[in-house]
Amino acid sequence: MIKSMTGFGRAETILQGIKISVEMKSVNHRFLELSMRLPSVLFHLETELKKKIMEKCKRGRIEVNIKLESENADNMKVNFNVEAARGYFDALNRLKTEFGLFEDISLKTLASFRDIFVVSTEVHLSAELLEAVDNTLREALAMMVKMRQDEGAVLYQDMQERLGMVKKIVTVIKSRAPQVVVEYQKRLTDRIRELAAGYSLDDARLAQEVAIMAERSDITEEIVRLQSHVKQFDELLLSDDAEGKKIDFLLQEMNREINTIGAKSNDLEIARWVIEAKSEMSKLREQTQNIE
Numbered sequence: 001m002i003k004s005m006t007g008f009g010r011a012e013t014i015l016q017g018i019k020i021s022v023e024m025k026s027v028n029h030r031f032l033e034l035s036m037r038l039p040s041v042l043f044h045l046e047t048e049l050k051k052k053i054m055e056k057c058k059r060g061r062i063e064v065n066i067k068l069e070s071e072n073a074d075n076m077k078v079n080f081n082v083e084a085a086r087g088y089f090d091a092l093n094r095l096k097t098e099f100g101l102f103e104d105i106s107l108k109t110l111a112s113f114r115d116i117f118v119v120s121t122e123v124h125l126s127a128e129l130l131e132a133v134d135n136t137l138r139e140a141l142a143m144m145v146k147m148r149q150d151e152g153a154v155l156y157q158d159m160q161e162r163l164g165m166v167k168k169i170v171t172v173i174k175s176r177a178p179q180v181v182v183e184y185q186k187r188l189t190d191r192i193r194e195l196a197a198g199y200s201l202d203d204a205r206l207a208q209e210v211a212i213m214a215e216r217s218d219i220t221e222e223i224v225r226l227q228s229h230v231k232q233f234d235e236l237l238l239s240d241d242a243e244g245k246k247i248d249f250l251l252q253e254m255n256r257e258i259n260t261i262g263a264k265s266n267d268l269e270i271a272r273w274v275i276e277a278k279s280e281m282s283k284l285r286e287q288t289q290n291i292e
Contacts, residue, residue: 001152001153001237001238001240002152002155002156002159002291003145003148003149003152003291003292004147004151004152004155004290004291005026005028006026006028006147006151006290007024008143008147009140009141009144009145009147010022010023010024010140011143012136013132013136016128018068018069018129019068019069019070020067020129022066022067022133023066024053024141024144026061026062028061029060032059032062033060033061034053034062034064035062035064036050036066037063039067039068041125045130045133049066052134052137052138052141053141057292058292059243059244059245062144066133079117080116081115081117084116085113088113089110092109093105155290155291156237159237159284160234160237162284163284166277166284167230169273169280170223170226170227170230172273173223173273173274176267176269176270176273177218177220180270217264217266217267219265222257222261222264225253225257226254226258226261229250229257230254233247233254251281251284255278255281258274258278258281259278262275
């Protein structure tokens with residue numbers, strides 16, 4: 001069954017006075033792109049955590065934010081970046097000189113620059129804490145995957161309806177195709193008789209002209225291939241291997257066949273149905289951009 005690339009998941013765990021929070025969100029992307037924000041104590045786990053996500057997701061841009069926050073105020077420390085503070089102080093002094101200002105640079109002014117101060121939490125990693133991080137990540141990941149599956153089910157229903165419309169249109173075109181030749185023969189015969197003004201007609205020559213036209217406008221092969229593509233499309237939506245890239249390729253082939261049918265048929269009614277089919281395929285392609 002198809003899955004969407006849009007999803008969100010969040011999970012929290014409290015262990016040993018540390019609150020572990022994991023937040024994930026994913027959006028459409030041509031490939032799989034992972035972006036992770038981790039506390040420094042977990043940097044060494046980044047590759048391992050990414051592998052767990054890659055096992056469940058094939059495409060999409062996924063942002064992961066993991067936080068470790070102490071519930072004990074004694075574990076929190078506030079440090080300041082001396083170099084950053086000095087840089088701000090020097091910059092403010094240059095501004096005073098440049099514009100002839102005389103106001104003193106106060107502590108309150110420097111404190112307004114947030115990146116001068118760094119709040120850190122002392123976290124002592126233990127096997128239990130690492131396991132809790134792993135479990136919390138899996139919980140958030142499962143929630144996001146579930147959301148992608150649920151949205152995929154909605155996409156499936158919409159795409160099935162549109163694919164059903166394409167099937168009906170192909171059936172109508174298939175039944176209409178033989179009638180096009182018959183009508184052409186009648187129009188050609190009537191026109192020649194009108195122009196001949198009573199002269200006898202060469203039936204063999206007339207039959208030859210009709211045969212040439214029938215061969216040029218024959219869309220049997222295109223209809224057979226289009227029906228095959230529609231069947232594959234239907235099966236792919238239900239398979240475990242359903243991927244947006246495969247579905248997009250099938251839609252390209254379906255568009256190629258319907259365009260050829262429109263070009264060869266030389267019939268107004270078929271042309272109208274071709275436009276309807278292309279409209280449905282365009283909407284299918286829009287939905288395909290959301291499929292993993």
